[in-house]
Amino acid sequence: PLRLDIKRKLTARSDRVKSVDLHPSEPWMLISLYSGTVVVWNHESQVPVTCCHTHTCRHCSTRHSRRTFVVVLCARVFSDDMLIKLWDWDRKWTCSQVFEGHAHYVMQIVINPKDNNQFASASLDRTIKVWQLGSKMPNFTLEGHEKGVNCIDYYGGGDKPYLVSGADDRLVKIWDYQNKTCVQTLVGHAQNVTCVSFHPELPIILTGAEDGTVRVWHSNTYRLENTLNYSMERVWCVCSQPGSNSVALGYDEGSIILKLGREEPAMSMDSSGKVMWAHHSEVQQANLKAMGDAEIRDGERLALAVKDMGSCEIYPQTIQHICVGARFLTVCPQHLFLSSHAVDENIDTAVPSAWYAIREGNNMVKIFKNFKEKKIFKPEFGAEGIFAGFLLGVRSNSSLAFYDWESAELVRRIEIQPKHIFWSDSGELVCIATDESFFVLRYLPEKVSAAQESKEGTSEDGIEDAFEVLGEVAEVVKTGAWVGDCFIYISSVNRLNYYVGGEIITIAHMDRPMYLLGYIPKDDRLYLGDKELNIVSYSLLLSVLEYQTAIMRKDFNTADSLLPTIPKEQRTRVAHFLEKQGFRQQALAVSTDPEHRFELALQLGELKLAHQLASEAESEQKWKQLAELATTKCQFSLAQECLHQAQDYGGLLLLATASGNADMVGKLAEGAERDGRTNVAFLTYFMRGR
Secondary structure, three states: OOOHHHHHHHHEEOOOEEEEEEEOOEEEEEEEEEEEEEEEEEEEOOEEEEEEOOOOOOEEEEEEEEOOEEEEEEEEHHHHOOOEEEEHEEEEEEEEEEEOOOOOOEEEEEEEEOOOEEEEEEOOHHHEEEEEEEOOOOOOOOOOOOOOOOEEEOOOOOOOOOOEEEOOOOEEEOOOOOOOOEEEEEEEEOEEEEEEEEEEEEEEEEEEEEEEEEEEEOOOOOEEEEEEEEOOEEEEEEEEEEOOOOOEEEEOOOEEEEOOOOOOOEEOOOOOEEEEEOOOOOOEEEHHHHHOOOOOOOOOOOOOOOEEEEOOOOOOOOOEEEEEOOEEEEEOOOOOEEEEEOOOOOOOOOOOOOEEEEEEEEOEEEEEEEOHHHHEEOOOOOOEEEOOOOOOOOOOOEEEEOOOOOOEEEEEOOOOOOOOEEEOOOOEEEEEEEOOOOEEEOOOOHHHHHHHHHHEEEEEEEEEEEEEEEEEEEEOEEEEEEOOOOEEEEEEOEEEEEEEEOOOEEEOOOOOOOOEEEEEEHHHHEEEEEOOOOOEEEOOOHHHHHHHHHHHHHHHHHEEEEEEHHHHHHHHHHHHHHHOOOHHHHHHHHOOOOOHHHHHHHEEEEEEEHHHHHHHOOOHHHHHHHHHHHHOOOOHHHHHHHHHHHOHHHHHHHHHHOOOOOHHHHHHHHHHHHHHOHHHHHHHHEEEEO
């Protein structure tokens, strides 16, 4: 079965909704009501953007135009005379053609996405007619419904010349418009079918009816996959958005936006640069090596040659490479089936050895090794999802539990609701991402082993010291991956960042949703993909990541050996990282930015270096900062020099009087008078009785 996660993104209560549409780029849903009111909702902020009253009408349709405004069409004007009319807005809305042939009201027309000169119409005369622009008579008529046809839609894929229709006979029919035959009839609705739609991204057909239900059918097997009933009375319209998994529904009592399945594309990249993805049920491959020495610019789409790998019998919602002994690719019908990190090191490399788990229902998990079933267990708190990694993660409705792959014993249960879990290659670090933030934890296997042997420090929630929390970041992770001790991720606001040692470093800001594929060390580049299966790349030096990893492990010998491999233009960024970790002396040695080096010299009390940098900068502010530090260090001669360089007569007066230096006061009086600092000059002469 096609198991799609279905979540409500917006519920908007209103009068009867007769038409809905989704904006192609903005988070807007446009609805037209039976009363003639048009409302635009922002489904991210959950508030209406605007509302206007147009007319009173029984049948209304809304469409986004190729321009920056909205077209609202009163269908009653155009179809209750049994005619179809073509209007030209570039010629002041003149009627350029009339299509005549239906014997009853025309309920809907749709344009063929594969041929914009062809369209189909549905009518209460029980027929569907296919027309050609420029011709007054229909090309042909499809007959088969026993009552009036209310709705139709074209299949947008390239492999099937299909139409779907819904009628008052409560039936949904699939038509081959090339052979002019009905290929399937879908039975299930209890009342008139009011809307039908081939989803542009998923292999499903959506149908709505006056029985209040929306039914989800598999577009290949025609099996009923799901029935949705949100108790909002009759369903009147459905809208699917190309390039998105969102669906808008219109009811008697309002409108709903649903998210079907995963937004992330089914894409995967292995360590050698081979990228595989699924477009509907077709699996394709591209090889980054084939680009050769072509110049790659950050953020630009890569020109890759695509190779067809064949068709998949199941609809792939995820694709993932695993490389344990042999190369495998898993193509999964649902995201709950994932391969794991191999924990058995003593294996023959010619024999594939991988652990993986399958969730069956909401209370059963099966563990496999080498494709053989090893364990079956029922998690105490249920299993709403599973996550692969160094430990097997099982999510319930209230918590996350980690289990040992070999024994299936509970290691630790945490009160958290994760969306994603990312393990580092070493199995030492793990990122747990939720709907609001992400947590970085360190796994402590030695403490787990000690607790298992002594039976101390354990409870019903497992081993208390199994994990150490390293940090929490209030950002939402869409996709992520570890490189050493650096966690690279894409945030919900389309920023490409990496987290290391509590610091977040931004690599790039992106103008559209992207998903992380992986990192290829020899290229020093990250690779990302989008829903349109475009691949882009960003530079990220492995030497920088390895240096930061060594610093986090306090392996300064390794860090020192790596430093010469880091380009000079990157060293100031590394120095800022060192400073945030508390290693100011190392940061001072690494930084190449004079401003940063001066600040570090002040913090470390390096007066000689700070004096040199201030002399090179010739900055009044720097001389004042150094004078203040020299004063606190009782280096009064240096403080005096700095104050003179900064022409800070007030500071010099304070220093001279506080130290009781009459000669300094005298010289200050002459210098202040010469430079026009009359107040200081007056006070110094007065103090000396002059």
